[in-house]
Amino acid sequence: MNLRGGSKYYLLHLGVLLFIVLVVVFFGYGLLSPRSQEMGEPEAVTSMFVEELNVQEVVTLSRMAYSQPKVLTPSRKDVLVLTPWLAPIIWEGTFNIDILNEQFKLRNTRIGLTVFAIKKYVLFLKLFLETAEQHFMVGHKVIYYVFTDRPADVPQVPLAAGRRLVVLTVRNYTRWQDVSMHRMEMISLFSERRFLHEVDYLVCADVDMKFSDHVGVEILSALFGTLHPGFYGSSREAFTYERRPKSQAYIPRDEGDFYYMGAFFGGSVVEVHHLTKACHEAMVEDQANGIEAVWHDESHLNKYLLYHKPTKVLSPEYMWDQQLLGWPSIMKKLRYVAVPKNHQEIRNK
Structure with a gap:
């Protein structure tokens, strides 16, 4: 009786442990994009992301003043300005x-x-x-x-x-x-x-x-x-x-x-x-x-x-x-x- 009960607890603990391992492996793999896998090291991925963020940070948009586009006023009435497949x-x-x-x-x-x-x-x-x-x-x-x-x-x-x-x-x-x-x-x-x-x-x-x-x-x-x-x-x-x-x-x-x-x-x-x-x-x-x-x-x-x-x-x-x-x-x-x-x-x- 005690032996069977201990076996049940042992199997339950083993199952939980296996589940945790699978979750870690699955999400750990998922965090690596195909691009990062090709690069090999996660550190390289982090460095790449930081570099991209730094590039974005230095970009500045100058203020521009121009007439507001009017939804009810077409830019040209004398010619076709849009194809049927929505190309301008x-x-x-x-x-x-x-x-x-x-x-x-x-x-x-x-x-x-x-x-x-x-x-x-x-x-x-x-x-x-x-x-x-x-x-x-x-x-x-x-x-x-x-x-x-x-x-x-x-x-x-x-x-x-x-x-x-x-x-x-x-x-x-x-x-x-x-x-x-x-x-x-x-x-x-x-x-x-x-x-x-x-x-x-x-x-x-x-x-x-x-x-x-x-x-x-x-x-x-x-x-x-x-x-x-x-x-x-x-x-x-x-x-x-x-x-x-x-x-x-x-x-x-x-x-x-x-x-x-x-x-x-x-x-x-x-x-x-x-x-x-x-x-x-x-x-x-x-x-x-x-x-x-x-x-x-x-x-x-x-x-x-x-x-x-x-x-x-x-x-x-x-x-x-x-x-x-x-x-x-x-x-x-x-x-x-x-x-x-x-x-x-x-x-x-």
């Missing part, structure tokens, strides 16, 4: 650049601008860089990534503090279409190998253009595309999408949101890598099937952005040809504009 469409009058500059500076944002100056297109580089210094991401850290087959011809342009130029030597191609399409391959490769370690956002632009007004952090988002100046008021049936089902860029006539310009797009480095890699792989598959999309890399860009919706859309203010289209009143600013040129002369040399 950026027009003059829809943002306060002072607020945005403050927020992006708090994050110490670094921006990369890629541009291809192949063959005689290197002639446009000086004006491109000079006007970028005047209007592009002024006051922020910028790296100009110039892809060229003529590194010796890259001009020396004075750069503001916190901005630098990197020349990346690449081969040229006989056809301008191949130069255009291989942009996606090069941006994809360098995004993975280099850009991910150097910048937070990538803006991918054509070189035969100039900045004529402010282009700043209002454009930055995970993924952005720019409305084509020739189609921003057109129906989807009129868009010059690739309409042949054999192509990887094919879009049926009853699909499509906007027609995006291949000359100005971007986003976070990760998202730009996804986009350019997907477009390059689609073009390789098209080539294997003996087809080339009607507007080359731009056709594939439009297919990608149809099914991977951009988180911001830039209005035609950010891509305009004044020589062809004039200056309609709906455009309050012309920010990034085409430079007059003889396409045939430039493309074939």
